[in-house]
Amino acid sequence: MNRSLRQPPVTSYGVTQRDATASAIEEAVEQVRRLGFATLDAGFGADEIDEISKAFNTVHARYVHEWGAERLKALDELHTIRALVTQGHQVFRRLALNRNLIAALQQLIVGKFVLNQQNGIINPPGETYNQAAWHRDLPYQHFISSTPLAINALYCVDDFTQENGATFVLPASHKTSAFPTQTYIDRNAIQIEARAGHYILLDCMMFHSGGRNESAQTRRAVNHVYNIPYFKQQINIPRNLKAExxxxxxxxxxxxxxxxxxxxxxYLASREPKNR
Ligand SMILES: O=C(O)CCC(=O)C(=O)O
Known part of the structure; x- marks a missing residue:
């Protein structure tokens, strides 16, 4: 982004309406609404961040063993762990229910929302992967809405750096229905660096892409798409999770x-007062 290095003016005139923020969560919410992206600290301690990192590797190894590396590769699924929250490890439930995240979502998505998907995402060093292309998280859609219908919270398991392929975004592209030209992309795309333990919040209609990982290590993340309850889940979560x-x-x-x-x-039974 073209940003002045000097302090911007603090005075204004002709302004009768203005956003107000009182916390880091509200600041993130304001930026997602305006630009389509922001980072948000999950508030985890170092031990918790480490526990998530270890759980990611454990579940990944089990997942690849279960489904087979060759099959996953043939399906372009080798670098993704589907439906993490259903894989039996508590930390992924905590990630999806994080208090700071839920507080931000309650402000961003008007009314009720549900988790649509939670996937482990591995950006491998020196090769491409299935998220390294511009897309929206409601793909194949070209509408825009006045308020977010879906938000992606991309949890950084590792630090996201320019070198290891931190996510590229096209700021404010959730406000225009069509995908822009390559010239526009070259001039306006930016990369979001973030520390492990933070979520990168994205309005799902904002175009974004994983970057190329030029480091020697994998760069791991957990994506969470939340949306209004009218969209179907990527994989049915209630049927794969114990409610007890x-x-x-x-x-x-x-x-x-x-x-x-x-x-x-x-349907009629669901309308009975005792079931509402
Ligand atoms: O891996 C990344 O940096 C981007 C992930 C992504 O595009 C997504 O979760 O939709």
Whole structure:
């Protein structure tokens, strides 16, 4: 972005409406609304960040063993762990339910929202991967909305640096329906550097892409797409997660309350006061 190195003016005139922020969460929310992206500290300590990193590797090894590296590679899925939250490790539940994140989402998405997907994303050194191309997280869609319908919270398991392929974004591209020209991209794309333990929040209609990892290590992340409950989940989470140890609020976020009824009978039953 072209930013002046000097302090911007603090005075204004003709302004009758203005945003107000009182916390780092609200500052992130303001920036997502205006530019389509922001970083947000999850508030984890060093031990927790390390625990997530180790759990990522454990679950990844198990996932590749279960589905087979050759098959995953043939499907362009080798660098993705699908439906992490259903893979039996508590830390991924905590990542999806993080208090700072949920507080930001409550301000960004008007009304109820559900987790659509939570995937482990591996940006391998020196080769491309399936997120290294411009896209929206509601792909194949060219509408714009006045308020976010879906937000991606990309948790940085490792530091995101220019060298290891930190995510590229096209600021404010959630405000225009069409994808811009390459000239526009070359002039306006920026890379978001962020420390491990932070989420990169993206309005899902903002164009973004993983960058090329020129470092010697993999760069790992966990993406979370949350959306209004009218969009179907990438993989059905309630059918793959035990409800017993979840609170009502957690069940709502994982989509337990928004499954489509199987029949008119089931729909009418869902309308009974005791089931609402
Ligand atoms: O890996 C990245 O930097 C980008 C991830 C991404 O594009 C996504 O989660 O949709």
């Amino acid at each position: 140890d979840l609170s009502e609020e957690e069940k709502a976020i994982f989509g337990f309350c928004y499954q489509e009824p199987d029949s008119v009978d089931a």
